[in-house]
Amino acid sequence: MTENELYAEAMRQYGYEAQLCKLAEEASELSAEACRTLNHSTLERRLAGEIADVEILIAQFRQTGMVTLIDARKSEKLQRLANRLGVTYAEK
Numbered sequence: 001m002t003e004n005e006l007y008a009e010a011m012r013q014y015g016y017e018a019q020l021c022k023l024a025e026e027a028s029e030l031s032a033e034a035c036r037t038l039n040h041s042t043l044e045r046r047l048a049g050e051i052a053d054v055e056i057l058i059a060q061f062r063q064t065g066m067v068t069l070i071d072a073r074k075s076e077k078l079q080r081l082a083n084r085l086g087v088t089y090a091e092k
């Protein structure tokens with residue numbers, strides 16, 4: 001099974017709503033771990049684990065038909081970031 005097939009299977013077995021709830025849970029865990037990192041009370045390995053958890057859930061949602069919308073919003077936000085930074089951004 002490929003990585004993309006694994007994401008699709010997780011969404012199929014657990015369902016959209018359960019995975020949306022899991023995304024919220026994992027995003028909260030990432031938020032907490034980011035604060036612990038700033039307070040020097042956690043290990044980089046734990047932060048990396050929480051980032052990975054969120055990336056895995058995001059990858060599942062990209063496959064639910066949201067990929068075009070996510071990419072469009074991401075493009076807008078990257079352009080806005082470039083503008084704030086005063087740099088030129090060219091999409092690949």
Ligand SMILES: [Mg+2]
Nearest residue numbers: 026029050053
């Ligand atoms: Mg987690």
